[in-house]
Amino acid sequence: MNLMLNGHRGIERKRSSLDMAGSAFSDKLVIGSERSGGGMLVKPYVYLTRKMPPAIVEKLERECRVSMWEKEEEPVPAEVLAREIEKADGIYCTVSDPIPRELIEKAARLKIISTMAVGYNNIDVDAAAEKNILVAHTPGVLTETTADLTFALLMAAARRLPEGIDTIRNDEWGAWVPFFLTGQDIHHSRLGIIGMGRIGEAVARRGTGFRMDIVYHNRSRKPEAERDIGARYVELDELLETSDFVCVTAPYTKETHHIIDKDALHKMKESAILVNSSRGGTVDEDALYDALKHGSIRGAGLDVFENEPIRSDHPLLSLPNVTALPHIGSASEKTRWKMAHMAADHLLQAFRGEEPDHVVVKPSS
Numbered sequence: 066m067n068l069m070l071n072g073h074r075g076i077e078r079k080r081s082s083l084d085m086a087g088s089a090f091s092d093k094l095v096i097g098s099e100r101s102g103g104g105m106l107v108k109p110y111v112y113l114t115r116k117m118p119p120a121i122v123e124k125l126e127r128e129c130r131v132s133m134w135e136k137e138e139e140p141v142p143a144e145v146l147a148r149e150i151e152k153a154d155g156i157y158c159t160v161s162d163p164i165p166r167e168l169i170e171k172a173a174r175l176k177i178i179s180t181m182a183v184g185y186n187n188i189d190v191d192a193a194a195e196k197n198i199l200v201a202h203t204p205g206v207l208t209e210t211t212a213d214l215t216f217a218l219l220m221a222a223a224r225r226l227p228e229g230i231d232t233i234r235n236d237e238w239g240a241w242v243p244f245f246l247t248g249q250d251i252h253h254s255r256l257g258i259i260g261m262g263r264i265g266e267a268v269a270r271r272g273t274g275f276r277m278d279i280v281y282h283n284r285s286r287k288p289e290a291e292r293d294i295g296a297r298y299v300e301l302d303e304l305l306e307t308s309d310f311v312c313v314t315a316p317y318t319k320e321t322h323h324i325i326d327k328d329a330l331h332k333m334k335e336s337a338i339l340v341n342s343s344r345g346g347t348v349d350e351d352a353l354y355d356a357l358k359h360g361s362i363r364g365a366g367l368d369v370f371e372n373e374p375i376r377s378d379h380p381l382l383s384l385p386n387v388t389a390l391p392h393i394g395s396a397s398e399k400t401r402w403k404m405a406h407m408a409a410d411h412l413l414q415a416f417r418g419e420e421p422d423h424v425v426v427k428p429s430s
């Protein structure tokens with residue numbers, strides 16, 4: 066770590082070259098190194114909420130002072146993050162770091178929160194905007210990887226892979242039984258996507274390879290998806306009532322909170338499988354437990370949960386028809402590196418006075 070430079074870099078209000086080009090980012094805070102009282106050039110201070118590999122830390126250290134939460138086995142405690150947010154110019158965080166209004170209000174000089182994720186529901190973006198703090202995220206680079214995992218979950222739940230694996234591990238594989246571990250066909254079935262965005266579309270594209278009939282529900286229609294994938298827009302009720310696989314790939318918002326609730330589950334076919342790779346909060350887990358337990362739907366493939374990490378005594382894990390994963394949608398090595406670099410680049414761009422490539426909230430003044 067570069068701890069040789071002390072003092073703090075400040076904020077300059079000036080027009081950048083981007084402004085000259087008429088960018089929407091004009092007349093925004095431009096952050097750069099400043100001289101301390103002693104005339105020494107002082108770098109911006111960045112706090113990383115996770116232990117990141119040397120390549121990422123070194124990249125940041127070329128232009129910033131960096132410190133990070135070093136304990137890999139536990140997330141940064143809220144009180145540590147609160148202390149750091151008070152003095153940091155930039156925060157590098159992940160999906161599982163809650164950054165609520167109370168924390169953001171403590172920030173004295175914070176200019177950017179850069180999350181190594183596309184979803185940013187853990188960050189109070191309104192509070193950040195009010196304080197002129199940028200929020201940047203990592204869309205696109207994880208789309209195909211997350212779609213792969215979502216489809217893997219769909220297939221595993223449909224064809225009961227966890228039960229098959231357990232059967233062998235538990236030495237329970239006996240005589241060939243005609244209807245042993247029979248699951249649901251994927252090919253030529255109907256896939257209903259709730260949230261036909263980047264990931265939803267990539268999942269749907271995989272479905273076309275299995276000759277699935279694709280329907281989707283968004284707040285607005287996606288003509289490109291309809292044209293390119295042959296997806297058909299339907300109202301939510303029709304999607305729920307007719308799909309063999311209901312796949313949630315919408316972001317977690319006030320509107321999508323428990324979009325899959327008791328009523329929604331009741332509308333689904335008894336043979337249907339729910340796949341959730343968005344955020345746990347989109348599904349009412351108590352209602353899902355009841356629906357799975359009493360056979361009102363057939364199964365569920367879940368990469369995300371309302372309170373992560375879940376423990377082995379979580380009620381859903383007691384059900385054989387649940388395929389559960391520990392939020393690993395984007396977890397391929399290549400993709401995680403791309404996300405890690407992108408999140409670091411966003412910080413550096415902001416400190417150089419450039420607009421970060423993927424900003425969630427642009428400062429209003």
Ligand SMILES: NC(=O)C1=CN([C@@H]2O[C@H](COP(=O)(O)OP(=O)(O)OC[C@H]3O[C@@H](n4cnc5c(N)ncnc54)[C@H](OP(=O)(O)O)[C@@H]3O)[C@@H](O)[C@H]2O)C=CC1
Pocket residue numbers: 183184185204205207208211259260261262263264265282283284285286314315316317318320321342343344368369392393394395396
């Ligand atoms: N499991 C994992 O590891 C990962 C999970 N994710 C999750 O996936 C989410 C989606 O990512 P991504 O595809 O890149 O995001 P996008 O913004 O590209 O897509 C989200 C889609 O959801 C739609 N949507 C928003 N609100 C609603 C609503 N109320 N009802 C129906 N549809 C809605 C949007 O369309 P419209 O505005 O027209 O409604 C949009 O098309 C992320 O927010 C994140 O939570 C992402 C990566 C990895």
Ligand SMILES: O=CC(=O)O
Pocket residue numbers: 160181182183184185207394395
């Ligand atoms: O859950 C992961 C994300 O990138 O969002």
